[in-house]
Amino acid sequence: MNTETRRAPFSFAAIVGQEKMKKALILNVINPGLSGVLIRGEKGTAKSTAVRALAELLPEIDVVDGCPFQCDPADLRHLCPDCRAMVDNGESLPARRRRVRVVELPVSATEDRVVGTMDIEHALKAGEKKIEPGILAGAHRGILYVDEVNLLDDHVVDVLLDSAAMGVNTIEREGVSFSHQARFTLVGTMNPEEGELRPQLLDRFGLCVQIEGLRVPEQRVEVVKRRAAYEENPERFRERWNAESEKMAAEIASAIKLYPEVSADDRILYAIAAKSLEAGVDGHRSDIIMLKAGKAIAAMRGRHEVLESDIEEAAELALPHRMRRRPFEEIIKSGQ
Numbered sequence: 001m002n003t004e005t006r007r008a009p010f011s012f013a014a015i016v017g018q019e020k021m022k023k024a025l026i027l028n029v030i031n032p033g034l035s036g037v038l039i040r041g042e043k044g045t046a047k048s049t050a051v052r053a054l055a056e057l058l059p060e061i062d063v064v065d066g067c068p069f070q071c072d073p074a075d076l077r078h079l080c081p082d083c084r085a086m087v088d089n090g091e092s093l094p095a096r097r098r099r100v101r102v103v104e105l106p107v108s109a110t111e112d113r114v115v116g117t118m119d120i121e122h123a124l125k126a127g128e129k130k131i132e133p134g135i136l137a138g139a140h141r142g143i144l145y146v147d148e149v150n151l152l153d154d155h156v157v158d159v160l161l162d163s164a165a166m167g168v169n170t171i172e173r174e175g176v177s178f179s180h181q182a183r184f185t186l187v188g189t190m191n192p193e194e195g196e197l198r199p200q201l202l203d204r205f206g207l208c209v210q211i212e213g214l215r216v217p218e219q220r221v222e223v224v225k226r227r228a229a230y231e232e233n234p235e236r237f238r239e240r241w242n243a244e245s246e247k248m249a250a251e252i253a254s255a256i257k258l259y260p261e262v263s264a265d266d267r268i269l270y271a272i273a274a275k276s277l278e279a280g281v282d283g284h285r286s287d288i289i290m291l292k293a294g295k296a297i298a299a300m301r302g303r304h305e306v307l308e309s310d311i312e313e314a315a316e317l318a319l320p321h322r323m324r325r326r327p328f329e330e331i332i333k334s335g336q
Contacts, residue, residue, distance in 0.1 A: 008234040011241035012053035013248055015046050016223045017214050024207045024317050025054050028185045029143075030255045030296040034289060035165045035206035036186030038149070038197075038321065045211050047189045051102060051145045057249040058100040059256070061141055065094040068133040069180050070140040078181045101142040103184075105135055105160075107151050114156055118173045131178055136160075136169040139184040149188035150197050157197070160186060161204040203282075206289045208321035255299040262295040264306040271308050275315045281322040289318045 015022065024037040039047050064071040069080040073093040083093060105114065116134030135144070136159075144164075149157060163169045169182035188205065190197065202208070214220050230237040238245075269291070276286045293314035294306045301310075 008238050009052045009056055010049050010230055010234075011238055011245050012050065012057055013244040014226050014230075014237070014241045015050055015053065016219050016226065018046055018050065018211055020317065021047070021050060021209045021211050023313075024209045025050060025185075025187065026252060026255075026300065027207065027293055027296040027317070028187070029054065029058060029252060030259055030299055031292055032164075032183055032185045033167070034292050034296070035161065035204065036188060037207040037209065037317075038202070038205040039187065039189045039209050039211060040192055040321075041189075041209075041211035042191060042193075042213060045213055047211070048145070048147060051143060051187050055100050055102045055143055057245060057252055059249075059253045060097050060099055062095050062097050063141070065096045069137045070142070071181075072141065080180055101138070103135060103139040103142055103144050105144060105146045105152075107148050109135065109152070109156060111153075111156055111159060114159055115169060116171045118171050118176060118178060131171065133180075134169075134171075136163050136182040136184075137180060140180075140182050141184065143185045143187060146186070146188045148190060148194065150190040150192075150195050154198060154201065157201050160188075161201065165204070202321050203285060205321065207293065207317040209317065210320070251300065254302070255296070258302070258304070259295060259299040261304055262298045262306060263304065264291060264294060268294065268306045268308065268311060271311050275311065275319065279315075279319045279323050281319065286318055286322050290314045293318055 012022070021039055024039075028034050028037050041047065062073055064073050064083050067080060067083055069083075071079050071083045071093070073083075073095040076087060079087065086093060112134070114135050116137060117132045118130065144160070146152065146160065159169075163182040164184065164186040167181065167183040168179055170177055170179045172178075186205075196202075214223065226237075229240075272287050272290045272294070275290065276284075279286070290311060291306075294310040297310040297313050298304070298306045
């Protein structure tokens, strides 16, 4: 292991500006069912830094030691076949605690590398399934980071979005199938100058944030100062931000626990519907995402009920990339 690998990651709390991006990332770890976040923007705007730093704020998880599918030893309903066999044989699952992982997907990744493969010849000869787990197995219960997602094959992006939405990955070959849990926080980044995502794929990302380089001189200077301090001594830099990081970590852990208890009444649902209709979006995905995001925002603020202000915030992240009719287009049409 090299020195770079061991170096402490940058502190999430120390990232200057980019508040919408940070909020969208936190909402997705509070509820991975938001189907991920797409971060659109130019290079050098702390996208990858924020993702890696976020993982350091998340509560540690228990995994079955040696399980390639990251099984939770406390969740007996969703065990992989090998872990299930151990339980059925009366054996206890060997557990270990570790930090949440950030799994990075290379642009060159093929569908087999992402989904995993199955040895059909072995299945036919031995009568049992032999699985080679893919990237989605390693990302289960973690963060899947896809840089330059717009450069991936559309079919691979489809697979990622399906798993992010359903929480399950299925490997199929020659009529034989195998499914395993694949619940992860999906984070995709892209530079629009290098090409766009098809609207059908863009719509399936739960949240989307457009970011750009900071325009205030004082903020840019602060970015340089913090980066220099971090590179000079990463451990000392993290110690400086330790108190704020611990506070953020506690707030996220509390929000994750509170989220299932958050409710939204019909008044909130009508407010969501009005937002989608006003934006002229297609389908109902925006309504569902705004509700989930609104609940996550309420949980983040320590509340059991969603307020209309939560929906206003959620709409800023859930609607712009789904809008088909822009406000200026409506003005042009009305003037004709």
